[in-house]
Amino acid sequence: MGAAPAQAAPGGWEPVGGGSGGFDADSPRFALAVLPDTQYLFDADSSDPAPLRATFRYLAEHRASGNIAFMAHLGDVTEHGTEHEIQLAARTFGALRDKVPYSVLAGNHDIPSGTDDQRGDSPYLDAFGPERYAPMDTFGGASPDGYNTYHVLRAGGREWLLLALDWRVSDAGLTWARNVLAEHPTLPTVLTTHDLAHANEEGAAQLSGHGTRLWEGLIRDHDQIFLALGGHYWPSGRTVLTNAAGNDVHVHLANYQDRYYGGAGTIRLYAFDLVRKVVDVETFAPWLMAREPGSRPLLAAENLELSSEVDRFSLTIDFDERFAGFAPVPPVAPRPPREVMPRDTVAYWRFDAEGLQGGSDGVPLDEGAVVRDLTGGGNDLTASRLHSSGPDVLVHSAEHHEGQPAHASLRFDGGQSPDRGAILQTAPDAPLNSMKFTDGYTIETFIRLPRPYVGAHAWMGILSWQGRSGDAGKTTGWSTEEPTCSLNVTGERFLQYVVYPHVQDADPTSWSHALETGRWHHIAIVNDGRRTILYVEGSKIARNPTQTSTGIATLGKPFTIGGTQSHERFGQGFYGWIGDTRIVARALGPEEFLTPYA
Incomplete structure (x- = not known):
């Protein structure tokens, strides 16, 4: 399957990149790519990584034009977590090497599902442990068990923190996450995990049992976390919760494995615009988009771009106001007249x-x-x-x-x-x-x-x-x-x-x-x-x-x-x-x- 054509991202959103070479960390417009459950693409002898390869080509080719800062996977990379499936997925992710930094976290299909992050060695940890992210400039560190990582992104002229947490975070893992936030007290934070929330058919989401544990043990009392993302369940959904500081936390569920071709490598772009004070969200499948319109089968045409209220929407966020409690913008001092009276x-x-x-x-x-x-x-x-x-x-x-x-x-x-x-x-x-x-x-x-x-x-x-x-x-x-x-x-x-x-x-x-x-x-x-x-x-x-x-x-x-x-x-x-x-x-x-x- 060929790569997606060189064109504007769906919906016409095309921020200015850093020239022809790559990402512009100082542009006020940038994107976070989110990749939910890909497990049906890595399923024993029925595996087909082609859709994900097309997704990764799209991200690499559009890094500059889309000003894509980072990609976050939400867990369940594979169906059974076997060494064969994990290694095939690991090789597929190699397409992003030196092109787009990313994080991956374990879902219940990637490891023994009855265990938490203290489970010890696994094929998943061998392939997607801290060593995979260490060469990336964005990698900040990992919990001692290796299953939780954090990443510091520079985008929009400032630094942001992304926490990638195991599908079942232990008490030790929560302590580690709290320490990471304490060590980066001024960084706005996006939390990613596999099991966070579930939704009804109308897209109204509520915290799952594990999501409630994360809310009560981490998210609610840490004002830095303004966006929390999970997969695992379907259909997709979203809600807004109020934290202990009285501020909004956007909670989103994204998962498309139930759709045509196991989701076909569908990604979600969170396009931050710090000038307009919005985050524009859109969801699409580059593998399906890459086909000529006349040659797309019916289901490909129906699933190449999703437009429901939980897949395509905008969030209005006054970033300075929302982050004022932990990263107040220092007041700009008045400039004296002599500095603003040029010649003539x-x-x-x-x-x-x-x-x-x-x-x-x-x-x-x-x-x-x-x-x-x-x-x-x-x-x-x-x-x-x-x-x-x-x-x-x-x-x-x-x-x-x-x-x-x-x-x-x-x-x-x-x-x-x-x-x-x-x-x-x-x-x-x-x-x-x-x-x-x-x-x-x-x-x-x-x-x-x-x-x-x-x-x-x-x-x-x-x-x-x-x-x-x-x-x-x-x-x-x-x-x-x-x-x-x-x-x-x-x-x-x-x-x-x-x-x-x-x-x-x-x-x-x-x-x-x-x-x-x-x-x-x-x-x-x-x-x-x-x-x-x-x-x-x-x-x-x-x-x-x-x-x-x-x-x-x-x-x-x-x-x-x-x-x-x-x-x-x-x-x-x-x-x-x-x-x-x-x-x-x-x-x-x-x-x-x-x-x-x-």
């Missing part, structure tokens, strides 16, 4: 003590309060409230984007019907008011829209230069009454950046996707003197115009944060939080942004 910075404002004297979280900003331009270039901002707005429309806040240099922001509570809000604006004679930026520019800010997003806030302004585009001689835009440059939020929460260039009679406009509420966003507008590109979180948006755009047709009127004029009048103000804002008189790359993106 013409204005930089922040709302901590560096730029705004006085005030504390939740306290309204005084009318007339001054936010200093930390470049010393004379572009200080002064606060004022619009219309008859009360003090609560502009408030100090400790909230901030995790990558923002200053750990502070301002909370604006603008809105329509009636118009209300607040703005910060430069003085009438500030140098920024008249700058044309014909050699290019970068404008950056941080915003967060509230959740829930309540009220009417369509076309509210984030920042702008005041004045009528018509007064700058611009005639091609939507209206001669709109300002010459503004960044706004539409009713659908799309960003709109519209600029009337200094040189062209045009209004090239960038549009983003809909912004998620309740989340901080870093926004960068970059112009290289020829065209403008809008970035959100370091990612270039789709709807950037190719129209030529050179400079900004400023009119000598104030630059403003918190609103956009129409007919030289402010209506509603911004609704949400605004953080550090910086203007540089040249195009910056994402690696130079206020929060750098590699």
Whole structure:
């Protein structure tokens, strides 16, 4: 049987690997491969290792493209545990040598089933004992009896622990496992064993007798263990338990030996995405996938990819929050202004003590309060409230984007019907008011829209230069009454950046996707003197115009944060939080942004 074709993993998940050579340990996206009971593929004279060979070829060939960190077998490698079956399985596993690190643990069919991990020698131990894993960089060690092992994986820029425990762990084995966790107190842990849980036909799982022993003797009181995996029983299932620290432990049962061709080497991929804070799980059989669609028998077609709620699903895990009890993320210190003012910075404002004297979280900003331009270039901002707005429309806040240099922001509570809000604006004679930026520019800010997003806030302004585009001689835009440059939020929460260039009679406009509420966003507008590109979180948006755009047709009127004029009048103000804002008189790359993106 040929190897699986070189293609994306099922479901289209294809994280970036470490180049053409192999695994990227620092990528925030990686996968853990899980291989349950393979016993019917190693069953006396009816053995057929071909499906498992195809699985191993798939893992080796997709190690880089799938960023596969490790493979964990869940026990019952063989049907009878005979030397013949064990040796055939051992040779088959040799296909992973120097390609993908892995662990194997004993199931009840691999050893005398009435024994625990103190059973002594066995053909299984000879073939799958600690000596097999010792050459792997991931191997951490084994219990004195050799039947329990632990493995330390570096993935997602951190280390993870995997415990591979015998099908029947003795008291001595539990003590060993507790000591391993004590020696690695900050490592998130995946526990694998053979007999952990069983499930009903709907996939609702509950702990087995041995699983209960592991829960009470190990898992419950060790917050590091966030995922526990077992095989042995079928059908597959899953549940979530609450440990002694009050945190979730995901308990999963995976076993496909009852399906066509003894499971056909079916594997499960746990695709960790530390950015999205999810684990996407999918289950498929590379041996069946490798056949051309037209030549697959009916049962192969039915079993090549499983899509039930216990075989294909996603787990939402805020990893920093879940691991905070044993591996808290150290707080990132604010960065001083001097570190974030590169050459050609013409204005930089922040709302901590560096730029705004006085005030504390939740306290309204005084009318007339001054936010200093930390470049010393004379572009200080002064606060004022619009219309008859009360003090609560502009408030100090400790909230901030995790990558923002200053750990502070301002909370604006603008809105329509009636118009209300607040703005910060430069003085009438500030140098920024008249700058044309014909050699290019970068404008950056941080915003967060509230959740829930309540009220009417369509076309509210984030920042702008005041004045009528018509007064700058611009005639091609939507209206001669709109300002010459503004960044706004539409009713659908799309960003709109519209600029009337200094040189062209045009209004090239960038549009983003809909912004998620309740989340901080870093926004960068970059112009290289020829065209403008809008970035959100370091990612270039789709709807950037190719129209030529050179400079900004400023009119000598104030630059403003918190609103956009129409007919030289402010209506509603911004609704949400605004953080550090910086203007540089040249195009910056994402690696130079206020929060750098590699």
